[in-house]
Amino acid sequence: MQKTIEYKEYKGYHLISPGTTNIQNIKENENVVIVQDENTQIKNLEINVSAGATLTFVSYYNKSSLSDSKIIINLEKDASLKMYNLIIATNDQNITLNADVNLKEEHANCEILNVYLGTDQSLIDSKVHAYHVASNTNSDLSILSIGKDSSTVNINNMATIKQGKKKCVVHQKAKGLALNKETTIKALPILYIDEADCLASHASAIGSISKDDLFYLMSRGLTKLDASKLIVLGFIAPFADKIDEVEGLKDFKEQILNDFIKNLK
């Protein structure tokens, strides 16, 4: 059963009302931007993006402890999804991001770029799955994760290409930056592919800040803290660049990046 959701206007963007289950439809050829901040988070959400429509979905999870939340996005013919999520977990928060993107018809495509920052004893569990159930569909998933203190970040990137669904393109990337030895970052890239005629790649890299990079910046007078901060901000620069591409989100970007920097200290 579909339920129509009341949109609230927020600086020109749609905000979704908090609730338990929301199913929404984006009409054909519509171009919708949804911004979700810590005041507007919802537990379960399903969005159908009709043919030729574009959905840009930007969300920021900070204060709330999300668990068992699920986002499902269905993309029809030529529909397009751009999803950018920032999660900051502190104290003993347990945040789960569980997102399924169903590329249901030809030429549907999605680009997902998420940034996670785990601090203290927090846990971030990320499960993002792109289901290619039609030929000629594209998915591109990148996760940039930073771990600090005794936090744990689990990155599960998944993609499925069904048999007979030809010429699909799947790219997955997970990068982790561990700021100390006690933090744990796990990356698990999974590709379930049942079709030979496809293009698929996955890459994972987890490491700490390069000592040579730190030396270089410090040799110009930057303190270790300032140099590390610059390197970490550089690490998430692709995310900041993507938010810049969404018109009118300058203040929002500043706010979330300031929160990010505050939590790095």
Next chain:
Amino acid sequence: MSKLQIIDLYVSVEGKQILKGVNLELSTGEFHVIMGPNGTGKSTLSAAIMGHYKYTVDSGSILLDGEDVLKMSVDERSRKGLFLAMQYPSEIEGVTNADFIKTAMQARLAEGEHISLFKFIKTLDKASQELKMKSDLPHRYVNVGFSGGEKKRNEILQMKILKPKFAILDEIDSGLDVDALRIVGENVNEMKSSEFGALVITHYERLLDYIKPDYVHILMNGKIVKSGDTSLIEKVDQNGYDWIKEELGLDDDPITVTSIGTCAVKSSLAKNEA
């Protein structure tokens, strides 16, 4: 006027002693050149002055205007007036040149003071124009995708903006074409003043067509074995370093032979032959 003194410096890297008692004294207003064959410790000296984590100072001291440099952290050395133009500068993804240089300038100000954006842009523009660098430079990530020549110019750009008392230029001429060499050389030369001195490490005479040294030192076997004026450069250029070895009765560093195991292929071949 400032003074940088290196006194009886012994430095090791990964357990191997490279510098074995280097003595050197530089004043602002002076350009010193260090030449020497490969592997004699020229880069070790520059890294040790700046405090690179891989190099251990076994004994000796480095003083900047009487202050113990070895007790300072890397960033403190920089803020006190030391600068190392590196042979292989780091590439830092996501950090723009403008953000990096602005933060470095800001680091030199007292707490509560802030660099004006106008002043910063003006300073950066002027220095990049003098080094004939491309206008997109501020927006590019630090050294990422830079050509060899652009990286070296970027080092000199930072030096011009940060205005150190002493710069150590570690093979700043490698990777530069003739025009870039001239631009870099001229820019370094123009900085010479009672507030600025340099230690230039090089293999080639051609950089010295532009940077006019006051003193030339030859570093061999971890020590400065000969010092003199520019006539030393010509002599090295024409005759190499062997004459110095002969003159001073120096031997090459002894080579330690270490077995790294048995060659599996060789032993299996021997078995087959048997």
